[in-house]
Amino acid sequence: MPNTTIEAALLALNIAASITNLNDVGTARHSMPFNPSYSFANGTGANQANAGFADVRTLTASATENLDLSGALLDAFGNTLLFTKIKALVVLAASTNTNDVLVGGAASNGFITPFADATDVIKVKPGGLAVLVAPDANGYAVTAGTGDILKVANSAGSTSVTYTIILIGVAT
Numbered sequence: 702m703p704n705t706t707i708e709a710a711l712l713a714l715n716i717a718a719s720i721t722n723l724n725d726v727g728t729a730r731h732s733m734p735f736n737p738s739y740s741f742a743n744g745t746g747a748n749q750a751n752a753g754f755a756d757v758r759t760l761t762a763s764a765t766e767n768l769d770l771s772g773a774l775l776d777a778f779g780n781t782l783l784f785t786k787i788k789a790l791v792v793l794a795a796s797t798n799t800n801d802v803l804v805g806g807a808a809s810n811g812f813i814t815p816f817a818d819a820t821d822v823i824k825v826k827p828g829g830l831a832v833l834v835a836p837d838a839n840g841y842a843v844t845a846g847t848g849d850i851l852k853v854a855n856s857a858g859s860t861s862v863t864y865t866i867i868l869i870g871v872a873t
Contacts, residue, residue, distance in 0.1 A: 713738035747838040752872035765854035771845040786840030786871040795863040796828035807852035814841040
């Protein structure tokens with residue numbers, strides 16, 4: 702178990718949208734409130750996590766990086782993280798980016814449990830956000846040495862991209 706642990710974590714999304722339609726007499730309106738939230742207590746089971754990683758990173762034009770989820774990432778206190786499960790993965794692409802941030806598709810030892818296929822990639826558009834949450838006891842499994850590399854790439858060769866990544870999970 703890591704030296705530092707998550708005391709608690711809350712992920713919340715608040716969507717307050719409405720659509721209208723002008724009719725011959727009056728206006729029809731439909732509200733679409735949507736407010737899912739996920740709360741994680743300290744631990745290793747369902748709705749629990751004990752480790753976290755957060756960083757703002759920049760990739761030069763056409764660059765890629767492989768984030769080793771089990772052995773190379775350091776938490777805020779300098780402790781090496783050995784994730785065994787990811788409960789939340791958040792990637793925010795800077796609004797100043799010109800290119801997309803690509804997440805997934807590592808050539809070998811890929812962290813693929815959130816994806817349908819090892820070559821699948823999530824495109825995070827400039828200013829965009831990708832969020833994956835797995836609050837159950839299993840989370841997204843990380844297997845050291847064979848399934849622990851999360852590839853992040855710059856989609857084009859014209860400019861650099863900056864992104865924020867947050868991982869909440871279970872580590873040993």
